[in-house]
Amino acid sequence: MNKSALSPLDEPRMSEEMGRVGLTRARLAARLASPEFSIFALAAAAFGLFALLTQGFDSPFNLFSLARSAAVNILIGLAMMSVIVSGGLDLSVGAIGVCASMASGAAMQLLGWPVAPAVIVALLVGAALGFLNGQIIARSGLHSFVVTLGTMSLFFGGMIILTRGQPFDSLPDAFSDPMRWRIGRWLSPMLPLTFVVAAALAYLYRLTDLGRGMLAVGANSQAALLSGISVRRMITLSHALAGLLAALAATLLAMRNGAAITSMAGDLGQDWLLPGFLAPILGGTALEGGRVAVWGTVFAALLVTIINSGLLLLHVGDFWVQFFLGVLLLSAVLIDHLRKHLLAKRRPSA
Amino acid sequence: MSIWRRNEAWIGLAAIDSLVFVLLGLLHPSFFSSFNIFVLLNTIALSTMIALGQMVVIAVGQMNLSLGSIGGLAAVIFAGAMQTIGLPPVLAVLLALCLGLVCGLINGFFTARIGISAFIVTLATFAAYKGINLGLTAAQPLYGIPASVKLAGSASVIGPVPWLLVPSLVITLLVWFVLARLPLGRQILAVGGNRQASELAGVSPNRIVILTHALSGVIAAAAGIMAVARLQVGQPTIGDDWLIPSFTAPIIGGAVLSGGRVGVAGTVCGVILVSLITQALVVFRVDPYYVQFALGCMILCAVGANRLRMGRRLGAG
Numbered sequence: 001m002n003k004s005a006l007s008p009l010d011e012p013r014m015s016e017e018m019g020r021v022g023l024t025r026a027r028l029a030a031r032l033a034s035p036e037f038s039i040f041a042l043a044a045a046a047f048g049l050f051a052l053l054t055q056g057f058d059s060p061f062n063l064f065s066l067a068r069s070a071a072v073n074i075l076i077g078l079a080m081m082s083v084i085v086s087g088g089l090d091l092s093v094g095a096i097g098v099c100a101s102m103a104s105g106a107a108m109q110l111l112g113w114p115v116a117p118a119v120i121v122a123l124l125v126g127a128a129l130g131f132l133n134g135q136i137i138a139r140s141g142l143h144s145f146v147v148t149l150g151t152m153s154l155f156f157g158g159m160i161i162l163t164r165g166q167p168f169d170s171l172p173d174a175f176s177d178p179m180r181w182r183i184g185r186w187l188s189p190m191l192p193l194t195f196v197v198a199a200a201l202a203y204l205y206r207l208t209d210l211g212r213g214m215l216a217v218g219a220n221s222q223a224a225l226l227s228g229i230s231v232r233r234m235i236t237l238s239h240a241l242a243g244l245l246a247a248l249a250a251t252l253l254a255m256r257n258g259a260a261i262t263s264m265a266g267d268l269g270q271d272w273l274l275p276g277f278l279a280p281i282l283g284g285t286a287l288e289g290g291r292v293a294v295w296g297t298v299f300a301a302l303l304v305t306i307i308n309s310g311l312l313l314l315h316v317g318d319f320w321v322q323f324f325l326g327v328l329l330l331s332a333v334l335i336d337h338l339r340k341h342l343l344a345k346r347r348p349s350a
Numbered sequence: 351m352s353i354w355r356r357n358e359a360w361i362g363l364a365a366i367d368s369l370v371f372v373l374l375g376l377l378h379p380s381f382f383s384s385f386n387i388f389v390l391l392n393t394i395a396l397s398t399m400i401a402l403g404q405m406v407v408i409a410v411g412q413m414n415l416s417l418g419s420i421g422g423l424a425a426v427i428f429a430g431a432m433q434t435i436g437l438p439p440v441l442a443v444l445l446a447l448c449l450g451l452v453c454g455l456i457n458g459f460f461t462a463r464i465g466i467s468a469f470i471v472t473l474a475t476f477a478a479y480k481g482i483n484l485g486l487t488a489a490q491p492l493y494g495i496p497a498s499v500k501l502a503g504s505a506s507v508i509g510p511v512p513w514l515l516v517p518s519l520v521i522t523l524l525v526w527f528v529l530a531r532l533p534l535g536r537q538i539l540a541v542g543g544n545r546q547a548s549e550l551a552g553v554s555p556n557r558i559v560i561l562t563h564a565l566s567g568v569i570a571a572a573a574g575i576m577a578v579a580r581l582q583v584g585q586p587t588i589g590d591d592w593l594i595p596s597f598t599a600p601i602i603g604g605a606v607l608s609g610g611r612v613g614v615a616g617t618v619c620g621v622i623l624v625s626l627i628t629q630a631l632v633v634f635r636v637d638p639y640y641v642q643f644a645l646g647c648m649i650l651c652a653v654g655a656n657r658l659r660m661g662r663r664l665g666a667g
Contacts (some may be wrong), residue, residue, distance in 0.1 A: 089469075136650070145413070145469070146597070146607055146653050153594045154646025160639040267591060268642070274477050277470070287467060319488060323481025329474040333466050 035284030036296040043303035050310030057313055063186035066309050068179060068256055071190035074301040075249035076272050077279025078194075078201060079242045081297045084280050085205070086238040087218035087289030088144030092133060092152035093276050094269020096243045097250030098262060099159045100126035104251065105168030105260030108175060115174045122247045129155055130243020134236030144239075156268045169259035176258040190252055195298070197248070202294040214238045218289025246272075274325055278304050282332045304328075359604035359659070363619035370626050378633055387510040390629050392580060395518035397621045399573035400592050401599035402525050405617050407566045408600055409529070410542040410559055411609020412461065412468035417570045417596050418589030419479035420453045424571035426487050429584020433494030447571050453479060454567020458560030468563075483586050492584030503579030514576050521572060525565075526614040538562055542609025594645050599624055602652040606660070624648065 051058045076093065083090040090096075104122035107113040113121075133151055137144045181189050204211035216224040217234040225231050249272075254260045265272045281287060282303065283296025304325065311321045375382040400417070407414040428446035431437040437445065453475070460471040502513050529535035540548035541558045549555055570589075577588045601607070602623060603616025627648075628641055 140654065140657060142653055142657060143607060146601065146649065149594065149597055150646045150649035150653070152646070153642050153649065157639065157641070157643030157646055161637065161643055164637075165639065268594065270590075270593065273473065277473055281470065287470065317485060317488075319484035320481055322477050323485060326474045326477030326479075326481055329477070330460065330466075330471065333470050333474070334460075334464065337464060337466060 036293055036299065039283055039296050039303060040299040043299050043306060046303055046306045046310065050306065050313065054310060054313040057310060060186040062309065062313070064182065064188055066305060067186065067188040067191040068252075069309065070302050070305040071188065071194045072249050072253050072256070073275050073279065073305050074194040074298050075197065075245055075252065076275050077283070077297045077301040078198060078294070079245035079249060080276035081280040081283075081285050081292065081294070082201070082214075082245060083144065083238050083242045084285055084287060085218050085289060085292045086214045086235055087221065088137065088235065088239070089148070089277075089287075090130070090133065090144065090239060090242050091148040091273065092129070092155055092269065093242060093246040094265035094272030095152045095156040095159070096126050096129045096269070097246040097253075097272065098265050098269055099129060099155050100243075100247030101250035101254040101260045101264065102159055102163055102168065102262065105171060105254065106163070108171050109168040115172060118175070119251055122251050123244055126247020126250070127240045127244040130246070131236060131240040133243070134239030137239065138232035138235040152268055160262060163262060165262050167259050167261040169261075171254075171259060176255050179252070179255040197245070198294050198298045205292045205294065210234075210237065215290055215292060218291075220290070274322075274329070275301070275304060278325065278329050278332075281329065360613055360616035360619050363603065363616060363623065367619055367622045367626065370623065370630075374626065374630050374633070381630070381633055384510045386629070386633065388506060388512055390625060391510065391515050392512045393625045393629065394621055395512060395514040396573060396576050396580060397595060397599065397625055398518050398522055398618055399569055399576060400596045401603075401617050401621050402522060402614070403566045403569035403573060404596035405600040405603075405605060405612050405614070406525065406529075406538070406562050406569070407468070408542075408597075408605050408607060409538050409609060409612040410562045411545075411607070412559065412562075413472065413597075413607070414457065414563065414566045414570075415469065415472040415593065416453070416457060416476040416479055417472075417566065418592035419476045419483065420450055420567050420570040420589070421574035421577065421592060422586060422589030423453065423479045423483045423574070424450045425574035425578045425588040426483050426492060426584050426586055428575050429492040429495060429578050430486070432496055432499070433492050433584070439496055439499050443575055446575050447568055450567040450569075450571020450574070451564055452567070454564040454570070455560065457567065458563030461563060462556040462559040487584075487586045489586050491586065495578065495582055495584065499579050500582045503576070503582060514580060517572065517576065521569060522614060522618060525569070528565075529612070529614060534558075534561070539610055539612070542611075544610070594642075594649070595624065598645055598649050598652070601649055601656065604656060604659075606656060620652075 047058075056062055076097075079093050079097075080090060100122040103125040104118040107118040107121045108115065129151075133144070133148055136142070136151070137147050140147070179188070179190065183189055183192070205215060213224070213229045213234045214237070216227070216229055217231050217238075221231050224234070250264065253264055257264065279297045279301040280293075282300035283298070284293035285291060285297060307324065307328065308321055311324060312318065316324070371381075380386060400421070403417050403421075404414060424446040427449050428442050431442040431445050432439060457468070457472055457475055460466050461468045504512075506512050507516065527535075529538065537548065537553045537558050538561075540551065540553055541555045545555050548558075573592075574588055578584050581588070599620035600612060600617045602620035603613055603618070605612040605617065624645070627644060630636075631638065631640055631644070
């Protein structure tokens with residue numbers, strides 16, 4: 001189309017342009033080969049498959065509920081991802097989420113607070129509990145597994161003592177209304193909201209000193225320390241970030257339920273462990289830390305939600321879904337392992 | 351002196367256990383009642399299995415998040431085999447134990463042979479085994495438990511000593527014997543202490559890791575069977591709440607999660623302490639909700655104390 005605009009004078013520039021085309025093509029190929037894209041393709045394939053196999057999978061009703069569940073699962077995955085990045089893990093994400101959501105429920109129901117400050121309370125409680133995790137881990141030098149195992153029981157137990165296990169179920173309508181909003185026929189605004197959160201995280205890890213610092217600590221904390229990064233600060237902040245995201249996930253879940261319930265993440269918040277680890281690991285975030293795949297996590301959480309919903313519509317039975325998700329996690333790690341193995345084998349011969 | 355030092359952890363704990371026991375009895379005389387001691391020993395019998403199942407994996411520096419799921423699956427298979435096929439209890443026990451063995455072998459295979467971290471493998475099998483359990487039972491409890499099994503779970507051998515303590519004691523002694531007296535036990539601790547060094551010394555770490563996961567699976571299954579006998583029902587929810595206690599007792603007993611340092615005696619003392627405190631909360635009519643809070647505190651305090659002790663020892667050495 002633009003041929004007429006190219007004068008003979010532009011010839012050198014044209015070759016440059018062609019070079020650039022070649023570059024973008026290589027880049028495109030790299031993008032297509034990236035784990036992010038393959039997980040996206042897998043999610044799309046799963047969507048297509050279930051749309052063909054089941055009735056009503058692509059109905060506006062199902063898409064709407066899919067979008068709402070996906071939003072929660074994505075946030076749980078991003079919460080876990082943000083600690084994995086710094087080389088740790090957080091078993092207490094579920095417990096933190098429930099604590100945060102119960103705090104906002106108490107603020108609305110007992111203190112009569114409006115929705116916005118109550119949600120801010122939830123986010124602050126989440127960030128504070130995560131901060132506490134991070135401080136204990138950073139100051140004691142203990143592994144995050146055992147510390148968050150302890151705080152998982154501590155936070156959840158403390159919350160149950162304070163609430164006596166009672167739900168907050170007479171919350172203002174304004175709290176659960178956003179969950180009923182629709183963009184177009186089926187898109188819950190919660191899904192774009194999580195994409196905004198993901199974009200912010202992608203920006204954090206790619207372009208800010210803070211995010212680069214967290215990644216550096218995850219890759220090699222000794223080296224990070226020697227290059228002047230405060231390892232303690234990075235670990236504390238990544239746990240606080242996880243707490244914040246867990247609180248956001250729990251807030252969306254409470255909005256969907258229309259109530260803050262102590263069992264919303266299972267006993268001790270255990271039910272969030274599987275979705276929490278599935279999304280980052282499927283999405284290509286290295287469990288050892290130092291490598292992050294924000295969009296991979298998002299698409300993987302989407303994939304898990306699609307599989308979950310599809311299996312339910314296939315009448316596989318609620319109970320087998322958990323089995324499939326466990327097998328999915330195992331096979332994902334297995335495939336990744338085989339891929340690395342094959343690459344390592346091929347390299348010396350090349 | 352060196353022997354004293356090595357045993358320092360559990361002897362100190364045993365002293366604390368006795369102190370807590372006597373103190374609770376003085377504060378609340380019914381704590382010494384035959385019935386209360388029976389309940390306490392019953393709890394200890396089951397909790398010891400749960401803790402040992404985790405401890406053997408901690409010994410090689412790994413973990414088994416699927417412990418509770420294996421226990422739950424073994425429990426419903428045990429109950430289901432007796433209810434639906436009418437299998438005699440002894441065969442049902444064997445079947446459930448074999449199932450635990452297979453579950454453990456699967457964990458061990460993926461961890462050792464394929465080389466995926468035990469955390470991820472057992473997180474995946476935690477979901478998978480639980481999924482099979484719920485898929486088979488549709489979350490419905492199994493009530494067809496033979497009278498003999500019910501009796502084993504509720505009767506006492508003599509005075510306040512429950513029958514369930516017998517298998518628990520046997521397995522505890524076996525685990526102690528394997529870890530402390532057999533070459534296998536030394537190899538397990540060697541792999542946990544320093545994998546590279548143990549390999550150079552001629553131990554096959556892969557074989558040891560698979561064996562410990564298998565052992566953990568069998569012990570978890572035994573715990574599941576005992577839970578059925580105790581509850582008198584094949585509850586599919588058995589094992590759901592084992593995760594925290596399974597780590598608490600070994601950690602209190604001085605186990606280091608990076609491996610190589612575990613003790614059966616310490617773990618049993620840890621179990622006794624946790625059971626005493628849990629039971630005390632019940633006897634003093636403290637809200638049962640405080641149990642979880644207390645468990646969390648105990649884990650954090652225990653790892654902190656272990657850390658300090660290790661630091662002191664390293665500093666002294």
